[in-house]
Amino acid sequence: MPVAPYISDCMASSSFIRKMFEEGIQMKAQFGADKVYDFSIGNPDLEPPEKVKRLLSSLSQSADRGMHAYMPNAGYPKTREAMAAKVSREQGVPVDFSHIIMGTGAAGAMNAVLKAVLSPDNEVIVPSPFFPEYTHYVRNHGGVLKTVQTKSDFSLDTEAIRAALNGKTACVIINSPNNPTGKIYSRQDIANLARVLADHESKTGRTVTLIADEPYREVVYDKREVSPIFPLWPASVIVTSFAKNLSLPGERIGFTAVNPACTDARSMVDAIIFSTRILGFVNAPATFQRVVAECWNEPVDYSSYERRRNSLTSILNAAGIVYAEPEGAFYLFCRVPPRKDGSGGTTDSQTGDEGAFCEHLKKYRILGVPGKGFGKPGWFRLAYCVSQSSIEASRESFIEACSQW
Ligand SMILES: Cc1ncc(COP(=O)(O)O)c(C=O)c1O
Structure with a gap:
């Protein structure tokens, strides 16, 4: 064939x-x-964490009916509420469950977001070095990945991003802590990036969506912290998963959070829910939605x-x-x-x-x-x-x- x-x-x-x-x-x-x-x-x-195993064992004994049934495409409300609590804490701004869409890992979540935002030939800027799968995720939805080198210490070169923005740019993807460099972009770097995107918007009238890919958010050293993005740029989404922080990569459980401050957040949420459905994910895995609703803040x-x-x-x-x-x-x-x-x-x-x-x-x-x-x-x-x-x-x-x- x-x-x-x-x-x-x-x-x-x-x-x-x-x-x-x-x-x-x-x-x-x-x-x-x-x-x-x-x-x-x-x-x-x-x-x-041990709690994951305990929960799985008790879920397997549950007499509840419909544990394995279809559900709303965005996921279980209880799980979305738990994710909203997590994101609110990390971002320092209130996010409620209606801005959360459960996804099949960060990869599935990213694909649903790109499906929702890209039109043919749109460009997606990514600071390089970068996670190579982005090339395919962007291409899956008709877009073109445009790489911009980081500085010699792998921090963001926001002026290089400014130079790469044009009328076709739909998104910028950032990944911090970064695969492959381990770099964490500073709050100042994110604020500078937000300023560059704001300048672009006021010059061209085009809003660029910032996608923060954060599966490594919790895996940080020397008491470092990962900067929030929601308070800095309204047109932003976070895609993440429990692959790395809870060691569950095979279970394909993650989510997207849409910044409530963005213009028309409801349409963006609806578009990501629809994309999750039509990409064939339909919804994130049911059992692990139940698990992460209880385990998301287990100490590791x-x-x-x-x-x-x-x-x-x-x-x-x-x-x-x-x-x-x-x-x-x-x-x-x-x-x-x-x-x-x-x-x-x-x-x-x-x-x-x-x-x-x-x-x-x-x-x-x-x-x-x-x-x-x-x-x-x-x-x-x-x-x-x-x-x-x-x-x-x-x-x-x-x-x-x-x-x-
Ligand atoms: C930067 C980055 N984004 C996304 C993913 C995919 O994560 P998931 O397994 O949750 O889909 C990975 C996996 O290695 C990654 O390194």
Whole structure:
């Protein structure tokens, strides 16, 4: 049966994280799981809170009828109320349940939002490096992704965003803490971005929607906080999930919050609900809506990710690999180191060959992901949501790999 050429092209060019993940599975079968250092994918290795398991067990015994039935497309009112409490607390402005639409993970939520806002050939600006799936999510709905480089410390370059705005721009997507850099955009950066969008609106009469993709909001280090966006830019939505903070990526549970301060918030909410339906999600998974309604604010200890970050950075320091210090999430974004003769490393003025370096790392059974797909050649990403023992065991391999590069 013929596959659409556009899908074949996308598959050929874009499945690099999954490809690494699958190579990791093969290598583990060949060498033994403990001999392969797989930093390829952001699959949290903490277990979900105990309360999740207790709730699942009691839900399975429930005598209530209709537990598995269709529901309103936006989700259960009780769950939406719980999410509204979460968002109100994080954003510091009141948000009620009518502005929440439950979604199938942050990815499903993002697709429903893009479906609701994009017209053919609209542009979506994203600061780069960025989560590569955005390219496809935007294209799914007829839009075009336009990347804008961040500054050298990966903070927002709001003047570069100003320069990229034009009559076709429908949205800006920001992701903080960021995958792949671990950067948290400061409140000042978001305020500057809001000013740029306001200037654009007063000049052109066009309102640009700001989409904040926040699945890593809670995974932050050194007591850092993620800035709210609702008080800063009215035309904004948040898409998020419980994939990373509660370690539930396979359960596909997330939501969208629409800023109540935006013009015509009701129409936007209705459009996202409709999009959730017609994309075939229909509604977010029923059982996990019940779970997150009770567990959204369960305390989770992220200090083990911080310890892993510290262990991996000490190994990279010993190996001579330079990286951006992550402020949140669980990724280290690293420069390709110089070769033995001092040549070819990534510097501010020179781009090393990250594809060759990631291939080289594989010889030492280390899997990292080349930065090109994140929009940043010369860099590579290591996901450190893997066991502490695996990180520690990788030390000699990193050091040996770099000394033989
Ligand atoms: C930045 C970012 N956005 C969205 C997602 C998708 O999250 P979910 O599994 O909740 O759909 C991911 C997953 O890795 C991500 O890193």
